[in-house]
Structures are given as structure tokens and as C-alpha cells.
Amino acid sequence: MIISEQKPFDELLKRIGDQSVFLFGCSECATLCHSGGKGELIRLEKNLKDAHVTVTGWVVLEPACSLTSNEKIFDQYKDQIDQADALAVFACGDGTQVVSSLFPKKKVISGTNTLFLGVKSSITTFQRRCNMCGTCIVDEFNGICPITRCPKHMLNGPCGGSEDGMCEVYPDMPCVWEEIEKKSKEMGNYPSIFLDFKPSHDWSQSHLMKKER
Amino acid sequence: MVKTNLKRVLDDGHFAVTAEIGPPKGADPNKILSKAKQLKGFADAFNITDNQTAVARMSSLAGACLVKHQGMEPIFQLACRDRNRLALQADILGASALGIHNMLFVTGDHQSKGNHPHAKGVFDIDSVQLISIAKNLRDNHIFENHEPLKSKPPQVFIGGVANPFVSSIDLRVDRLEKKMRAGADFIQTQSVFNIPRFEEWMDAVRERGLDDQIHIIAGITPLKSVKMMQRMKYHVPGVDIPDHIEKRMLDAEDVKEEALQLTNEIIRSVRSIKGVHGIHITALFWEQKIPEIVEQADLIPRV
Secondary structure, rough: EEEEEEOOOOHHHHHHHOOOOEEEEEOHHHHHHOEEEEEOHHHHHOOOOHHHOEEEEEEEEOOOOOOOOHHHHHOHHHHHHHHHEEEEEEEOOHHHHHHHOOOOOOOEEEEEEEEEEEEEOOOOOOOEEOOOOOOOHHHHHOOOHHHHHHOOOOOOOOOOOOOEEEEEOOOOOEEEHHHHHHHHHHOOOOOOOHHHOOOOOOOOOOOOOOOEE | OOOOOHHHHHHHOOEEEEEEEOOOOOHHHHHHHHHHHHOOOOOOOOEEEEOOHOOOOHHHHHHHHHHHHHOOOOEEEEOOOOOHHHHHHHHHHHHHHOOOOOEEEEEEOOHOOOOOOOOOOOOOOHHHHHHHHHHHHHHHHHHHHHOOOOOOOOOOEEEEEEEEOOOHHHHHHHHHHHHHHHHEEEEEEEEEOOOOOOOOOHHHHHHOOHHOOEEEEEEOOOOOHHHHHHHHHOOOOOOOOOHHHHHHHHHOHHHHHHHHHHHHHHHHHHHHOOOEEEEEEEEOOOOHHHHHHHHHHOOOOOO
């Protein structure tokens, strides 16, 4: 899923300024990461009111990333949305842009930072699992993606910086190549998985370059 | 066929000496030239680092050019962190056109560890892929996209790096073998302080017969001060300084003298290991000691 986190409350207040706001959440990823579910919007409404911000209402979109499924909801909340100077969106960057495109005259405020595509490994921890490069090679590495999980996207083995098996960039994250080594020894395809040359990656299909499908 | 002084020294079976010169944090050519002049004649070739430790400096290509004009042979370093495959190939061709033929290809330290931590790292390709690209340019006269070169190919003596001191010995030797197969002619290692571990790695290297196919040059770093030693031991990724060396430095009456003595011992140890074809001296903020270190190791005059 898309992992997002709420912006710090002070930063949110700064972005809102003296505008009145209507809040949007999302029923999918932002709910699972506790950045824009029902509970978060109820808390936000209270905290914003305590900080003297006018909140005209809120709704959790089902989900925010769908351009087509939200029209009925908007009819129901039309007045509250009209009354607000700005729309604060607590979904991923995609959801924020959907709301922005549906209300072209309204100012939109990003309530979250969208971090990555990853897995929820406990209630409060999330781990990056996919960079959406558009040319999947996970199967060449025993189901572990070095493009995503190595900060240098190394495809031909580990760099020289890991410390006791942990990544030099994120010391609380295991070096992905240690994981690939361990799994390849279990699966019996060591050392060929390390000695096979992996050519330059095709980035032309990546999310950074590809706009539509 | 590429001919460099470094290649000649190594191919003739002499024990090579290379030394590192970091370009300055500014545009004054005299900063790098004065460092270079001190070292002239004390090594066979000089590494010019590329935004080393992810800190912005004068470009390595410009630095290599300046050093070459001093009549010294540079080893031009290229890191994958700051350039994509177009820029890297352009610099390989450009360096060769300028008469710079030793090149060392590295992935590069992550930008978050340097002085522009908010920068976007490129990492379009990794060092093994870059080595393979350089070999293809040189030997097969093709770009990474397989299009042919339209004029003469670059002459490159291809270098890579190896760190014998992190993760498993297996992985570290696999990676060396991979770089060799991809086209590396020589390898400079991470600085050696842990001799038993380095010997273990070299044993595995020889077991696979790799020492006959690639020149291995052992990294040497004199530890200028206790502060510098502890910074390297505890804060620089990939450096392995054993506790007994820390203790020896802490107990020393004259730290600088002890550091030079230790360096001399390490040089003599690695020189006695079969398959080690030279040393590479990185004397951080202590370049002026390189002549003394090389002399004490009886490696003067250079061949």
C-alpha cells in the first residue's frame, strides 16, 4: 500500500493560516497507516477547533484515489465544502490531486507526506517494498528487491559500507544483500545469484518517467 | 592497447605504489598542485577523488588534468552517485581524449553521508555495470545502448575497489570476481588495519585463482591522530580498525611516530602476502607524510 504520514500539526496550522477548511480522508491506505482515517479526522477536527481553525466538516473518501466513485459523496457534503476556503486532504499525493481536480476553484492543502509503497510490518512500522520502477526483477533475486531496499539500487552485490549486516545509510535496516545471500543459501542458488552479471536497469518504465497507462 | 605507467609497473611485476590526492573545496588550482608537487616521484600514479565522501569539491576530471600537467600520472575516479550513464560515458571519452587513461570506477558514498544530504542521488548504474560499460567502450567500441562509437575508442586501464572487511568473505570475493569478469584490470582495497581478515580474504582470492587475473593493490592509511583513528573506527562505514590498534594508539607516547611505525608494519605485512601487487596510500590531511612512508618502506626509487 501507499505509506503516508500526517504532516506535523504546527506545519499544518501554518499551511491553513486563517482559512476555514473542510477535511478529506481516505478509506484505504491512509486509514491503514493512521494518517487519514475516520479516527484521525475526528481528532484533527477537535485539535484544529482548539487552535481556532474553522472546520466546516469532514468526509472519508472511498477511496480518495478514484476519480469516478466519489461524486455522490460530494453531493451530500456540497454545502460544507462550499463554505470552506480550503480543502485539507489526508490521503496520499494522488488522493490530494484527485480532490484538487474535482474542485478546480478551491485551494487544496496537503495534510500528509506520501512516503513509499510498502508493507505494514507492525501497527506503527512500515517498510518500503517497491519503487514502482516498471520493470520488475524481484524474481531474479529470490523475491527480494534490491532496487527498492538498497539506497544505492545496487544490482550486482553489496557496497562496501554495511556495518554488522546493517545498511550504512539506515543503520536500523538490514543490508538487503545480506538477506539475498541468506535466502540464496537456503534456496540453493548461491553463488550464481551473485556471480551472474546484471546489466544496467531499464528505468524508462519507472513512475518517474511514465505518466499514464 | 592502453599504456600507462601504472599498467607497466604492474604488468612488469613490480610492487606498485599509488597515492590519493583530494581536489580542493574551491577553484584555486594551486591547492591541488602544491599537494601534487610534494608527492611527485613517490608513487607511480595518483588517484584524484570524485566528490569523496559525498562532499562537493573541484571535479576529479579537472583535478586529474592539473596533476597530469605536472608530469604526474593521474587515476581519474568516477562515482555513480552524481552522474547517469550518459554523463559517465561522456567523461570516460573526454578523459581519454585528454590523455588520462587510468580510471577507477566506484558506486560512491551515499549522499546522505556527505555535506549535501538533501541532494538526489543518481545511482542510475552501479560500479560493476560501469566497469562493464568502460570495457565495452574500450574493447567492443560500443556505447551502453550498443550503438557503435563513431571515432576511436577510449584507452582505459580499468580500476575498481574492494572492501574485504564487511559482510561475509564469500560475498566480498564474489564481488571481486564479478568486477574482474566485468572488465576490471586492477583493484584498490579499503584501508587495511585488520591483517588476519585481509589474509583470509586474500586466501580466498588465491583459492579461486583471481590474483593471476587482476592486480590487487592494498589500501594503506596512516592514522594521523587518536581523534582521526576513532572517527574512522566508529563513524566511517566499511572501515575495520581492530581494538588492539586503538589501544596501541591510545597508549603511545608519540602518536604520530606510532602511526608511522604502524603504517610501516602494515605495508610490510601486506607486501609479504602472495597476490598483493602494490599499495595505495590514502593519507587524509597528512599527504606530506607520504614521501617518508614510501621511503621507510624501501619503495624508493620508483621503477
